[in-house]
Amino acid sequence: MPELPEVETVRRTLIQLVAGKRIERVTVSLPRIIQRPSEPEAFAAALAGQTIRTVERRGKFLRIILDELVLVSHLRMEGRYGVYRQDEPVELHTHVIFHFDDGTELRYKDVRQFGTMHLFAPGDEFVMAPLKKLGIEPLDESFTLDAFKQKLAKKTTKIKPLLLNQEYVVGLGNIYVDEALFLAGIHPERTADTINGPEWERLYEAVKTTLQRAVDAGGSSIKSYVNGQGEMGMFQHALLVYGRKNEPCNKCGRLIDKTVVGGRGTHICLSCQPLPKVRGKKNG
Missing domain, CATH: 3.20.190.10 (MutM-like, N-terminal)
Incomplete structure (x- = not known):
């Protein structure tokens, strides 16, 4: 945060x-x-x-x-x-x-x-640190589906740590990665190279939608965040999985699980975001 x-x-x-x-x-x-x-x-x-x-x-x-x-x-x-x-x-x-x-x-x-x-x-x-190595802006016109896939699709790394890596896509942290992966129905431990074409489309839209909704709500005040006028954000009231361990999923009713992925606490619905036993078609 x-x-x-x-x-x-x-x-x-x-x-x-x-x-x-x-x-x-x-x-x-x-x-x-x-x-x-x-x-x-x-x-x-x-x-x-x-x-x-x-x-x-x-x-x-x-x-x-x-x-x-x-x-x-x-x-x-x-x-x-x-x-x-x-x-x-x-x-x-x-x-x-x-x-x-x-x-x-x-x-x-x-x-x-x-x-x-x-x-x-x-x-x-x-052209100098700390901005020089930053990736694409997810709310900018340059953030297209093709640009998103070009940055990530061939990586053999788990998708959650990739989305958290500011050298690929900027601005995403733990809260919004969990939310976007839930919206897209993608398990955070899937490696990027196992995600297929329709899934990339869903994830691309989920990233944009999640961030725009959060901006519209003034952000999320999970701990101590306030804006320059001392006002709290309101998006924490609309979170679908983050911070909702053991609460029912709004989509299927299963209890939200919390695990650790890439060293970060991760909230997930195992029904809506299954981890495939057999890896699917690559990047269709």
Whole structure:
């Protein structure tokens, strides 16, 4: 957490809250959050006087577009942004503060301290870490069935770890992979090379449908996620398998099972997502 729908929701919220604001100065209280440049003093100096023009997204990363720079921010497990008045008390675990010239502040809070920030000249962020190896965007026009199959179909790896691998398809995490595989009727331990043509079509549609529904609902607040306005997402109320161990499947009534696939807790309906005893036709 957060995954694509949550980051997309934060992006949309931040546009409303900070687009057009001019940064007067930046305070960094946890230097390791700042990955590029290596010195937080240089990071703060570069941002002073810059105006936030818009906020974009690449996978699970935010791209904050400024006058002459791009700030790439990864929220990781617990990172969150919020806008406050300068006279409001600073909450515990607030590590970076962007002070605006209108008397407000964008504050970055991160209890787990895993989040990162990288500063780039425009365009450089796409050819350098952490964005350079990212795969296709599942809600972008470039995400076609052919592109999806080209990335994954010949792999002999289990489908769930493949979908979680950000070098192939970006933005999918544990929640939405479990949900998409359920919608497609595909067992998470199937290897990609055993999935046939109709199954790829179902999975492709399931990925898009699941993510779009989650975006429309403002994401899923499973643990601590809130958007930039402190609001929870609502998609957790529509989850079909994730987090529903021992609850009846909405489709067939069988109890949802929980197992481990690729080191990740995995929710599955064994009736709706059977694991074939005999491997079927490859990639028809």
